[in-house]
Amino acid sequence: MIECIQGDIARQPDIEAVVNAANAQLRPGGGVAGALHRAAGPELDRACRSLAPIRPGEAVITAAFALPNQYVIHCLGPVYGVDEPAEALLADCYRNALELAEREGLHSIAFPALSAGAFGYPLEEAARVALETVSTTLPRCPHLERVRFVLFDARSAALFRRMLDELQAG
Template sequence: MRIELERAAIDIAVGDITEQADMDAVVNAANAELMPGGGVAGAIHRKAGPELAQACRPLAPIRPGEAVITGAFRLPNAHVIHCLGPIYGMDKPEAELLARCYSSAIALADEKGIGSLAFPAISTGAFGYPVEEAAPIACTAVAEALGRAETVRVVRHVLTSEALVEMFAEETLKATGRAG
């Protein structure tokens, strides 16, 4: 599903974050040390190869809400933007930190002249953020950050089910003032 904005578009789809060949960058739901782990970080590191961990080492550690960028190596993209989402119930204020992940990633992409990037649902896996709470935060942060971006023209939420696509679409419509 694509939602057209004034100067950009938001795609929402079921998919694999490591298979977004039409995106300039993918976002890694990273750990503080930017090393391979489970979930999204593990999948991205496995597909990118060991060079990704080597490129990440001097950039770590990062704090919740922060974003850093590396090359993508064996991924079909030019860049990986690594964001550390909040651990639900531990990192406070968790909603602000989650929103900052999305806005920091888009701001960094914009600074680097990147035109498109794909996000997983940050913090909703091992970090325990309930997706029902995370979706409106993510969708609002993306819509607001796209309104400020100069070069980023497409953001894609890459999700694991059609039910999540529907949830993110509804929240994006609300965030952009298009909800019925």
């Protein structure tokens, strides 16, 4: 099941792993990374240090510490207009995160709109890549029962829901 909601990625207690829109050094920052690091506590920053740096499209996993989840999967999305091929790298983020969750035997994962904030990826294009990649990757991930997109604002959530409906309608 794929769902799209408006909410706070750091407050998804019914989800096993949340995805961090990370920077290459996996350090606290603004946006999603800042929110998750603040909510998780300083242990998350310490756990990330030995895993950095990561490249666009890569995904790594840590414990979630003070977050209400078991894990954080950190993905480095492409910077739009800089990291190329942007669409393939963005798809790699979602695919690699799902495959990592599957290897860990997880049943649920929540994503933000990777690269659509400070990294400048146009929201509609980012949503299309995200939803298409998740839809085509999920059949190879039998443990995963729920994928949730957690969008910061109502406009983004509505766009993701509309695009998901269109994708599922065929």
